[in-house]
Amino acid sequence: MEGYKPCVKCGLNYSERHHIIYKSSAKYMEFIPINIIYLCREHHRGNHSPHKNDKINKQYKLDFQRKLESLFIKSNYNELEISEILEVNIKEVMRIVKTLKYYEEGYRTRELIKRCLGGMFYD
Numbered sequence: 001m002e003g004y005k006p007c008v009k010c011g012l013n014y015s016e017r018h019h020i021i022y023k024s025s026a027k028y029m030e031f032i033p034i035n036i037i038y039l040c041r042e043h044h045r046g047n048h049s050p051h052k053n054d055k056i057n058k059q060y061k062l063d064f065q066r067k068l069e070s071l072f073i074k075s076n077y078n079e080l081e082i083s084e085i086l087e088v089n090i091k092e093v094m095r096i097v098k099t100l101k102y103y104e105e106g107y108r109t110r111e112l113i114k115r116c117l118g119g120m121f122y123d
């Protein structure tokens with residue numbers, strides 16, 4: 001909910017929801033909690049915000065990639081494991097893995113992370 005969480009940058013309470021990976025590039029990431037951060041108006045839309053500054057935008061995405069890499073440490077995962085790690089239901093997981101190949105050992109972590117990032121890596 002807007003306004004109820006503090007800005008992750010400055011702690012101000014009147015914050016807005018920001019999708020690190022934009023809905024326009026990955027609609028399936030819209031309801032994934034770790035893809036959502038709260039930013040005050042200034043840190044969300046001001047000059048030093050991800051929407052106005054490419055470098056800042058890229059930094060948030062890179063941090064998100066690092067976070068995913070720290071969460072997914074095995075080489076393969078199945079749907080249930082992904083749902084537990086991302087704290088979402090299976091339906092949301094199915095939207096993410098829809099285009100991924102399921103191997104005998106599960107989805108490949110590298111492909112899964114890339115998909116969570118909207119189809120590209122940031123390092």
Ligand SMILES: [Zn+2]
Nearest residue numbers: 007010040043
């Ligand atoms: Zn702020």
Ligand SMILES: [Zn+2]
Nearest residue numbers: 017018019044
């Ligand atoms: Zn935003």
